[in-house]
Amino acid sequence: MTLNRLNLTLAIALVLVLGLLKLARVDYSRPNYQVNLGDDMxxxxxxxxxxxxxxxxxxxxxQSPVPGTIARGTQQFHFEATPADAIRAGEELVNPFDRSTEAGAASIERGKDVFQFFCTACHGGDGSGNGPVAKRGFPPPPSLLTGKTLPMKxxxxxxxLTFGQNSMPSFAAQLPPDRRWDVINFIRSLQQQAKLQAKKPPANTEPSAPAEEVDTEPKP
Ligand code: HEC
Known part of the structure; x- marks a missing residue:
C-alpha cells in the first residue's frame, strides 16, 4: 500500500467514524439500551x-402507618378523649407559634380563614356563639370570648379541637395539627380584641373632653 492510498483510506475511515458518532448521538435524558434477560432485578x-x-x-x-406513627415535623399527641386528659394536654402541650412574632401573626391570619370556614356556622363570626346553626335549634355554643374558654390553656x-367536647365535633379529620393551632391563635386574638373593647368606657358616659383647637393651617 502506498503512502497515498493509506492516507486516503485513513481519511475515509475518519469521515466514517465521525459520521457514525453523529448518527449515534447519546441522549442522556433516556436510559441506555438494555438487554432484558428476564431478570427481575x-x-x-x-x-x-x-x-x-x-x-x-x-x-x-x-398499608396504613403502624399505630402510633408520628409524621415528621408534627407533635406527639398522647392523650385520650377524657376531660382529665384535656387538662393534662393544657399542661403538657406547647403552642408551636409565638403570637408576638411575625410567624405568630401569620398563624393568626391563617386561623382567621380556618375560623371563617369551620367554626362560624356555630360559634358566629365574632366567636360569641350566635352562628346560624345555633339560631336554628342546635345547642348554642358558649361564647369563646368570655367564660370557660378564656382561662383554658x-x-x-x-x-x-382534636377530640371534640359534648356537642362540639372533632376537627381532627378536617384540620391538621398546625391549622388547629392557627385557629386557636385566632381565637386568642379575638379574645384580646374583646378585652380591649371591654376596657373602653361606653361612649355616652365618657367625660366630654374639651374640644381641642385643630390647627389646619399649613405650617411654614
Ligand atoms: C356544629 C357546631 C360547632 C362547630 C362547627 C364548632 N363548634 Fe365549637 N362548640 C360547639 C358547641 C355546641 C360547644 C359546647 C360544647 C359543650 O357543651 O361542652 C363548643 C365548644 C367549643 C369550645 C370550648 C368552649 C368552652 O367554653 O368549653 C371551643 C374552644 C370551640 N368550641 C372551638 C371551636 C372551633 C375553633 C371551631 C372551628 C374549628 C368550632 N368550635 C366549631 C359547636 C360547634
Whole structure:
C-alpha cells in the first residue's frame, strides 16, 4: 500500500467514524439500551397501590402507618378523649407559634380563614356563639370570648379541637395539627380584641373632653 492510498483510506475511515458518532448521538435524558434477560432485578414487577397483594396478611398493597406513627415535623399527641386528659394536654402541650412574632401573626391570619370556614356556622363570626346553626335549634355554643374558654390553656383547646367536647365535633379529620393551632391563635386574638373593647368606657358616659383647637393651617 502506498503512502497515498493509506492516507486516503485513513481519511475515509475518519469521515466514517465521525459520521457514525453523529448518527449515534447519546441522549442522556433516556436510559441506555438494555438487554432484558428476564431478570427481575432489572425490571421489577411493581404492584399498583390499589391492587390485591397476597404478600400481606390483609391482602392489600397500600398499608396504613403502624399505630402510633408520628409524621415528621408534627407533635406527639398522647392523650385520650377524657376531660382529665384535656387538662393534662393544657399542661403538657406547647403552642408551636409565638403570637408576638411575625410567624405568630401569620398563624393568626391563617386561623382567621380556618375560623371563617369551620367554626362560624356555630360559634358566629365574632366567636360569641350566635352562628346560624345555633339560631336554628342546635345547642348554642358558649361564647369563646368570655367564660370557660378564656382561662383554658392552648393545649386544652387543641384537645377540644382534636377530640371534640359534648356537642362540639372533632376537627381532627378536617384540620391538621398546625391549622388547629392557627385557629386557636385566632381565637386568642379575638379574645384580646374583646378585652380591649371591654376596657373602653361606653361612649355616652365618657367625660366630654374639651374640644381641642385643630390647627389646619399649613405650617411654614
Ligand atoms: C356544629 C357546631 C360547632 C362547630 C362547627 C364548632 N363548634 Fe365549637 N362548640 C360547639 C358547641 C355546641 C360547644 C359546647 C360544647 C359543650 O357543651 O361542652 C363548643 C365548644 C367549643 C369550645 C370550648 C368552649 C368552652 O367554653 O368549653 C371551643 C374552644 C370551640 N368550641 C372551638 C371551636 C372551633 C375553633 C371551631 C372551628 C374549628 C368550632 N368550635 C366549631 C359547636 C360547634
Amino acid at each position: 432489572a425490571v421489577s414487577p411493581a404492584y399498583s397501590p390499589f391492587e390485591a397483594n397476597e404478600n400481606f396478611a390483609n391482602g392489600r398493597t397500600m 392552648d393545649g386544652q383547646l387543641l384537645h377540644i
